[in-house]
Amino acid sequence: MxxxxxxxxxxxxxxxxxxxxxxxxxxxxxxxxxxxxxxxxxxxxxxxxxxxxxxHRPPQWPGTEMPQQFHLDLDVPREELDAAEAEVLRLGATVLEGDDDGRRDWRVYADPAGHPFCLCVH
Missing domain, CATH: 3.30.720.120 (Signal recognition particle alu RNA binding heterodimer, srp9/1)
Incomplete structure (x- = not known):
């Protein structure tokens, strides 16, 4: 229980x-x-x-001096990943780490307060 x-x-x-x-x-x-x-x-x-x-002090990506502590994974269909990235950037996110030229199924961003989140291929 x-x-x-x-x-x-x-x-x-x-x-x-x-x-x-x-x-x-x-x-x-x-x-x-x-x-x-x-x-x-x-x-x-x-x-x-x-x-x-x-x-509040935002975490620093990557690194352990000010670790992320947690992050959100947000699922996006592969064919919509570039459009989703453009939209979160327009809304105020910043890129922390790309998808290694398509070799990974996620991209890492910081929200406007500095919390890391990922757009993940679903």
Missing amino acids: AIATMGVTVLDCRSPRELAEFYAAVLDWRIEGEGEWVELIGPHGRQLAFQESPG
Whole structure:
């Protein structure tokens, strides 16, 4: 028997609303809340939340001095990977690591608050 069930995944950041807007545009999820805690509500009850942390220091990729601690893998059909990359860059992401000229099935980015995430071929 499980001790608990999985709740919401929470990302610390300086500006919860701004980061929620970035992921809402990427995932097409609904934003709820204002201020220090903002949530995204997705299909099947999925949730992603953003919590204000004024002293937040983003991780550095790659490296261990300021490790990533966690990252999100977002699935994209192979034929849409370039378009998905263009869109996340337009929304404020930055490229941390490419797909090694197509030899890997993922690309690594930082969201506007500096959290690493990957677009992965699904």
